[in-house]
Amino acid sequence: xxxxxxxxxxxxxxxxxxxxxxxxxxxGGGESTxxxxxxxxxxxxxxxxANADLSxxxxxxxVWDGYTPKELPDKVKQDLKVSNVKINLHDTNETAMKKxxxxxxxxxxxxxxxxQYAQALWEQGLLxxxxxxxxxxxxxxxxxxTQLSYDKGNKYSxxxxxxxxxxxxRSDLVKAEPTSWNDILKPPAxxxxxxxxxxxxxxxxxxxxxxxxxxVNTDKDDEIAKAKELLVAAKQNxxxxxxxxxxxxxxxxxxxxxxxxxxWCPTTDPKKNxxxxxxxxxxxxxxxxxxxxxxxxxxxxxxxxxxxILDPKIHGWAAENINYKVPNKAAMDAVKVPEGSLLxxxxxxxxxxxxxxxxxxxxxxxxxxxxxxQAQ
Amino acid sequence: xxxxKLLHVPFWATIVFLYLPxxxxxxxxxxxxxxxxxxEGFSLKWYGELLADERxxxxxxxxxxxxVSSTAIATVLGTLLAVGLARYTRSKILDAVAxxxxxxPDLVLGIxxxxxxxxLNQTLGHHSVILAHAVFSTAFVAAVVRTRLTGADTSLxxxxxxxxxxxxxxxxxxxxxxxxxxxxxxxxxxxxxxLDEFVIAFFTIGNAxxxxxxxxxxxxxFGVTPEINALASILLLVSxxxxxAGQRLTKIGESRAxx
Amino acid sequence: xxxxxxxxxxxxxxxxxxxxxxxxxPGLTYLIVxxxxxxxxxxxxxxxxxxxxxxxxYEFTTENFTRLIDPLYLSVLGNSLKIAxxxxxxxxxxxxxxxxxxxxxxxxxKTIALVAIVLPFWTNFIIRIxxxxxxxxxxxxxxxxxxxxxxxxxxxxxxxxxxxxxYLPLMVLPLYAAIERLDPQLREASANLGASAFTxxxxxxxxxxxPGVLTGCLFVFVxxxxxxxxxDLLGGGKSxxxxxxxxxxxxxxxxxxxxxxxxxxxxxxxxxxxxxxSWAARRA
Numbered sequence: 001x002x003x004x005x006x007x008x009x010x011x012x013x014x015x016x017x018x019x020x021x022x023x024x025x026x027x028g029g030g031e032s033t034x035x036x037x038x039x040x041x042x043x044x045x046x047x048x049x050a051n052a053d054l055s056x057x058x059x060x061x062x063v064w065d066g067y068t069p070k071e072l073p074d075k076v077k078q079d080l081k082v083s084n085v086k087i088n089l090h091d092t093n094e095t096a097m098k099k100x101x102x103x104x105x106x107x108x109x110x111x112x113x114x115x116q117y118a119q120a121l122w123e124q125g126l127l128x129x130x131x132x133x134x135x136x137x138x139x140x141x142x143x144x145x146t147q148l149s150y151d152k153g154n155k156y157s158x159x160x161x162x163x164x165x166x167x168x169x170r171s172d173l174v175k176a177e178p179t180s181w182n183d184i185l186k187p188p189a190x191x192x193x194x195x196x197x198x199x200x201x202x203x204x205x206x207x208x209x210x211x212x213x214x215x216v217n218t219d220k221d222d223e224i225a226k227a228k229e230l231l232v233a234a235k236q237n238x239x240x241x242x243x244x245x246x247x248x249x250x251x252x253x254x255x256x257x258x259x260x261x262x263x264w265c266p267t268t269d270p271k272k273n274x275x276x277x278x279x280x281x282x283x284x285x286x287x288x289x290x291x292x293x294x295x296x297x298x299x300x301x302x303x304x305x306x307x308x309i310l311d312p313k314i315h316g317w318a319a320e321n322i323n324y325k326v327p328n329k330a331a332m333d334a335v336k337v338p339e340g341s342l343l344x345x346x347x348x349x350x351x352x353x354x355x356x357x358x359x360x361x362x363x364x365x366x367x368x369x370x371x372x373x374q375a376q
Numbered sequence: 377x378x379x380x381k382l383l384h385v386p387f388w389a390t391i392v393f394l395y396l397p398x399x400x401x402x403x404x405x406x407x408x409x410x411x412x413x414x415x416e417g418f419s420l421k422w423y424g425e426l427l428a429d430e431r432x433x434x435x436x437x438x439x440x441x442x443x444v445s446s447t448a449i450a451t452v453l454g455t456l457l458a459v460g461l462a463r464y465t466r467s468k469i470l471d472a473v474a475x476x477x478x479x480x481p482d483l484v485l486g487i488x489x490x491x492x493x494x495x496l497n498q499t500l501g502h503h504s505v506i507l508a509h510a511v512f513s514t515a516f517v518a519a520v521v522r523t524r525l526t527g528a529d530t531s532l533x534x535x536x537x538x539x540x541x542x543x544x545x546x547x548x549x550x551x552x553x554x555x556x557x558x559x560x561x562x563x564x565x566x567x568x569x570x571l572d573e574f575v576i577a578f579f580t581i582g583n584a585x586x587x588x589x590x591x592x593x594x595x596x597x598f599g600v601t602p603e604i605n606a607l608a609s610i611l612l613l614v615s616x617x618x619x620x621a622g623q624r625l626t627k628i629g630e631s632r633a634x635x
Numbered sequence: 636x637x638x639x640x641x642x643x644x645x646x647x648x649x650x651x652x653x654x655x656x657x658x659x660x661p662g663l664t665y666l667i668v669x670x671x672x673x674x675x676x677x678x679x680x681x682x683x684x685x686x687x688x689x690x691x692x693y694e695f696t697t698e699n700f701t702r703l704i705d706p707l708y709l710s711v712l713g714n715s716l717k718i719a720x721x722x723x724x725x726x727x728x729x730x731x732x733x734x735x736x737x738x739x740x741x742x743x744x745k746t747i748a749l750v751a752i753v754l755p756f757w758t759n760f761i762i763r764i765x766x767x768x769x770x771x772x773x774x775x776x777x778x779x780x781x782x783x784x785x786x787x788x789x790x791x792x793x794x795x796x797x798x799x800x801x802y803l804p805l806m807v808l809p810l811y812a813a814i815e816r817l818d819p820q821l822r823e824a825s826a827n828l829g830a831s832a833f834t835x836x837x838x839x840x841x842x843x844x845x846p847g848v849l850t851g852c853l854f855v856f857v858x859x860x861x862x863x864x865x866x867d868l869l870g871g872g873k874s875x876x877x878x879x880x881x882x883x884x885x886x887x888x889x890x891x892x893x894x895x896x897x898x899x900x901x902x903x904x905x906x907x908x909x910x911x912x913s914w915a916a917r918r919a
Contacts, residue, residue: 060583062583088583088585089431091594091597091598094886094887095594095886097886097889098579098582098886099500099582099583100583101689101690101889102493102494102500102582105499106499106500106582106583107499107501107583108583120688120689120889123687123688124686124688124689124690193786199872200887201887201888235873238873239773239786239789239871240788240789240871240872240873241871241872241873242871242872244597244598244599245597245598245599248599248600249773252773252774253774254772254773254774358688360687360688361687363888364685364888364890367883367884367887367888367890368707370883371707371708371711371875371880371883372707374872374873374874374875374879375707375710375711375714375875383732383735383736383739384736386729386732386733386736387732387733387736387737387748389729390729390730390733390752390803390807391751391752393729393800393803394751394752394755394800394803395755397763397766397767397769397770397800398755398758398763398766400766400769400770400776401762401765401766401769404769404776411774412769413769413772413774413775413776413779414779452661453661453662453665454662456657456658456659456661456662457658457659457661457662457663459658460655460658460659460662461659463658464651464654464655464658464659465655465659470659470663473663473666473667473670473671474662474663474666476666476670477666477670479857480670481857481858481860481861481878481901481905482858482861483861483862483863483878483881483882483898483901484674484677484861484898484901484902485670485673487677487881487885487894487895487898488670488673488674488676488677488898489669489673490885491673491676491677491680491891491895492669492672492673492676495676507669508669510665510669511665511666511669511670514662514665514666515666518662542650542654543650543651543653543654543657544654544657547654547658568757571759572757572758572759572760574760574761574864575863575864579885588759589759589760589761592759592761592762592765593761593864596761596764596765596768596868597868600765600768600769600772604762604765605769607762608758608759608762608765608766611758611759611762612758612762615757615758615759616754616757616758618757619750619753619754619757620750623746623750
């Protein structure tokens, strides 16, 4: 989207003074915006030097709290000889986008975001293409992890963890084990007002789309409308919408069934009364990825960091300590699967899920959908 | 005149409404248990946890950096503006512009500034939050200083001018000393507002380490723990002390000025 | 010119003009660049289009306004008006007698009572909301004290309570100022003429304090109407206000133009209210 980038630099003075007139003039020059995904941003990859002196580079990384080992910065400094490593935290994809999707140099070299957000950043021309020759450890990935639909061939993102979305529930408080998305969309009397769903728009729509047998990436108005009806009806039986604390609500018994990402479902809780199920209608395959910002001045070090993380010994940390599946075969083979853990789900099973793609123009339909559901 | 007795009820109801949540909040910070809901005995352990929490400490430092810097900018700009508006213009429009940031919803200001920084291709960070906070702080300082100016006796200023002093000399030697209590009150107000400000900082901080209100917001979104109660109690103590001290200070300042 | 100014003392008029410039220009420049220009940017963005994957495309369009008059967004605006309106009304009903009571107290007690009302306002906004999450949530304090399982959080009522808690002092202060200023002799005269306490209140006190009432209502309504944090934390995402809508457009949908349009709608509502307020204040 070179044009977006050009127009972003439009001086403030023009934007203010000219208002509509200036706008019409500027906009009139460009062609229409129907550039499809195939006309992806010019992959003007920087020339990177495989033998660059990393000690002259420092790294700033933004990542979810607790998603990487605490000692990672020190280890990276030691092992890769980069001059400094600083970790910034974001609490949700939304906060990450707030930091990243602004022009200018955010100062961030490497960011952790979910797949469809990586795609949106790429489409906006904010990401550096991945230079595979600088990341030999890419070969550790499961072959499936290089064929994810939002980024086939890992052109601009490298998967860090992956999983699926399902129903997380209290096995001691449910009267029947949930098997279908309809169990939370149309909960039986004993579960009413004890169910939560996620609010981030694409995951808000997911249970309804799947229950109706549609794709999670549908842009058909009639399908989205049917999903909306189902979600609006479901709303009156919800405790609330919750993306962050549904695990706590299950533990306290405030909720008995919640829509949850597998890694966030506290199945390893010592009381052993929390379980996870992928509903029979199917679900998504979510991927949290690592991307390198185009504005980074430390691209060699950024690649070195990703390569370092893909080392099975490092990458396995996420599986062993925070119960997330990593798309790294060598790492997963070495991990001991703790009891109750969901790590046993195999890549082939995961791939039954559809990965969520950014739909460009059509993504506003989902914003509208979630607004409609919430405003009811 | 007889005071209507029934009015006790709404007053005390209001006080209970205002202080009960705070009392519960503070009580639960001494909870020995893991839950913020059920009291399981007295303990100070959450205060210990708090002091060891790097996010909170760094949030506090960032908040102070932002509050001190934005207050410094706002005190200078706001004081000059107040004098200018009170003494050198009758323009209603300028008045309105100077007051606008104080009445504009924070969300509007936050979004406007975010769009400005984006359009100017500016990197966001603590500097952008400082600039943003100085906008509403300037308005508050100007408003507070002006109330003192309109109440103030102008004869001294006139005498100074009659004796041949220029406007700048008059300002430095005569007006400024008279205004000092107002300037301090305005600066204190600006400082306190900046300490607590969340929405504008949330939009304009970009990738920089968050200020304390942003840290608290994300802690709350991830659940309720007595550690937040401990943090809340300390903040309550600090702001209560500051407000009461400020109240005392302005009283002393006023009685001095009246002498 | 320069030599003249050096040799001759500056004329008073020119000195005044220089002083006006010196005092006014720094602050006004600052506010123009960081307040008026941003507002102009919001205004202008409302006439542009969203890029396919976010960002602004500088092509003139009015489609954002066509989208705005969609019943969906109007209903959110209506809901925000309703919630902010109820909050303001409750604040007035609670705040007026409270302010009235404080105004009748002896001088020293007045200060103490006022400080007591304002004090909570000076604590962190988010923390005050957090206190209500603790009280109202399912396993929260209210339910555990009462031994009930009431559903208190995640509904409009919780949002109103949160807003009321946050902004009540802003109602009490201007009311207090207005009531304090009243001449007690007026009421005595009314009583001497045989009017009941209620008639005195209705015919004397209330009309004379209307400007304070209007200011207080505005002070409560404005921050309530544009709020997104309280609906976010206490509403559980089940009820949204225009502030949430704006935040979502900017941060989730990355639709700055439509977010800007909604912001304009918010400003427009507030301007109308300001005009109503000043009109009513003039008539009172």
